[in-house]
Amino acid sequence: MKLENLHIGYDNFTVVRNLNLEFKLGSLHTIVGINGIGKSTLIKTICGELQSIEGSVSIEGEFIENISFKELAKHISVVHTSREENKFLSVYELVQMGRYPYLNWIGKLTENDKQIIDQALALFEITEFKNQKCFELSDGQYQKVLIARAFAQDTPYIILDEPSTHLDLYHKINLFKILSNLAHNYNKCIILSTHEIERAIELSDQMLVLLKDEPYFDTPQNLIDKEVFQRIFPSEMVNFNPHSKSFVLKDIHP
Amino acid sequence: MSKSQKFTILTLLTIVALILNLSLGSVEIPFLDSFKSLLGTPLEDKSLEYILWSYRIPKAITALFVGASLALSGLLMQTLFRNPLAGPFVLGISSGASLGVALLIMGASLFGISHVSTLVTTLGASIGSLLVLSLIGTIALRVKDSMSLLIIGIMFGSITAAVVSVLSFLSSKEELQQFIYWSLGNLGAVDSTALSILVGISILSFTVGLTLIKPLNALLLGESNARNLGVSVKNSRILIIIITGLLAGTSTAIVGPIAFLGLAIPHLCRLWFNTVDHKILYPASLISGTLFMLICDTISQLPYSSAVLPINAITSIIGAPIVIWLLIRKKKMHF
DSSP: OEEEEEEEEETTEEEEEEEEEEOOTTOEEEEEOSTTSSHHHHHHHHTTSSOOSEEEEEETTEEGGGSOHHHHTTTEEEEOSSOOSOTTSBHHHHHHGGGGGGSOTTOOOOHHHHHHHHHHHHHTTOGGGTTSBGGGSOHHHHHHHHHHHHHHTTOSEEEEESTTTTOOHHHHHHHHHHHHHHHHHSOOEEEEEOSOHHHHHHHOSEEEEEOSSOEEEEOHHHHHHTTOGGGTSOTTTEEEETTTTEEEEOOSOO | OOHHHHHHHHHHHHHHHHHHHHHOSSSOOOHHHHHHHHTTOOOSOHHHHHHIIIIIHHHHHHHHHHHHHHHHHHHHHHHHHTOTTOOTTTTSHHHHHHHHHHHHHHHHHHTTOOOOOHHHHHHHHHHHHHHHHHHHHHHHHHOSSHHHHHHHHHHHHHHHHHHHHHHHHHSOHHHHHHHHHHHTOOSTTOOHHHHHHHHHHHHHHHHHHGGGHHHHHHHTTOHHHHHHTTOOHHHHHHHHHHHHHHHHHHHHHHHOOOOSHHHHHHHHHHHHHTOOOHHHHHHHHHHHHHHHHHHHHHHHTOTTSSOOOOHHHHHHHHHHHHHHHHHHHHOSOOO
16 A cells, blocks of 8 residues: 555645655554544545545555445455444454455355354454354453454455554553564554554554654654654653653653 | 244234234124135125225235334434434424425415315325425435434424424314324325325335345444445435335325334334344334234224224334333343
8 A cells, every 4th residue: 555645634734744655565554643643534544534635545556536435345444443333233243244345235144254254253262252242342352353353354454543542451462463463474454543652663563653744654663763752742741762662751740 | 032933923923913903993803704805705794894805904004014114214214323212203204294284284274175185184294204305315415424414304303393383373273183183193094096105115115225234234333334344325324314205204194193113113123133233123123013003003993992092192102111111121222
């Protein structure tokens, strides 16, 4: 997926300028930046929900706005944070919806579809819950169900909007492990926005750091060397320590 | 109990309710006779056969299709608007119909006509609901999210209701009585033309509506997820509105605004089948709506007496306690 000279935003109000980069298959990409810098806007633009102001997003040479969204559903799957899903769906019902782009008008599953769904359930270790309703699950289990749904959609690109939001530390790390596994062992292109910058530095292959003046896209180590992380937050409260690769609080009460 | 067993029970109950509905009333027809006559055997008692075929069977068919239409419209509206309180009339269709009828009844008296026929009220209701439907349809093409559409529908309802109350304030006792009589619903006054329109539009809508099952399920994940699954949310929304408008509009025009059923039946189906999957809910709502309407109609004709109660009151009096009881028993609503 290539972004070329991409400017994004809403109705002439540009949020992020001049994105030129390529998201590659087999890699885990994270998008980080302070609240309101345009992470969600970018996510919406690359999954075809929002039109760009200038420039282009293309998949395998084809501009995204020229792909019908029926076809796009076979290239990109998206995991939203909105949690709008009806929680009375059973786990199996929710995961099988990942097959919708491939099913006939009434939604009949073929043997192949069922195999893919079973594989998704097994991969995310949720087979034992498959007949439970989603409201009975913990946030950690539910997040896995949502990602299993995206996996069942069988697309080369999986885009996730702040998937770690509702999770505790253990489940956050587990989530990154799962996504990294999908990228490296299933040759997926994973793109996620997150506030877990330290986890992202440890586990992602490429990071896109959105700053006020310009975006940076590179490997985590190169970004550390370029001292990009120091500039994410206003420096009077938090600072980045390049040796421990973590953020440290400044003394707020001197 | 498996889902197919539940469907079998529903279907059997509906057949029983149909026979009861045909047999009971001011004149009692033996169950066996109604059953035989339904299967095409001529009856010995020609007067019973006459009552059955020229009065009770058309009324039962009306009840059947009105019940199914309203239940399905309610299901469509609840899923589209993700709102458990939505029903067939949230878009203002019944208010539009009321306004049409009110205008015709009050307007007729200006020309010195004191009593309007059923045909005229049907016409008024059709024009009223069609107007609201086309307005809502035009707006649906412009508005991006369903929530605004829901609120606009409710606003339309308020405006038309207000105009209707001004009209009733200005109208005479007789006009008011006619209007109230219409608004209480009447399954019995349907002639054969109206009946064939009802049957035709219902069957067409039920069939076209089958293509909505997959988009409706995808909408359970929210509109943006549905879009990411390759479902055209906009097209589905418009088709949902057209089908609901046709179903709710036709039945309101023909039998008056029947409340409650469209709101309650989808909930009863979700609770009983313990699912939100439209592959189940779609047929379940159709059958349950039919069953419920037949039962209410049987009660409203007060067996063994010549009196008839208004159907619109019966649906709520019978239906609301069932929903309350199910919710208390199950403790959690499926929505």
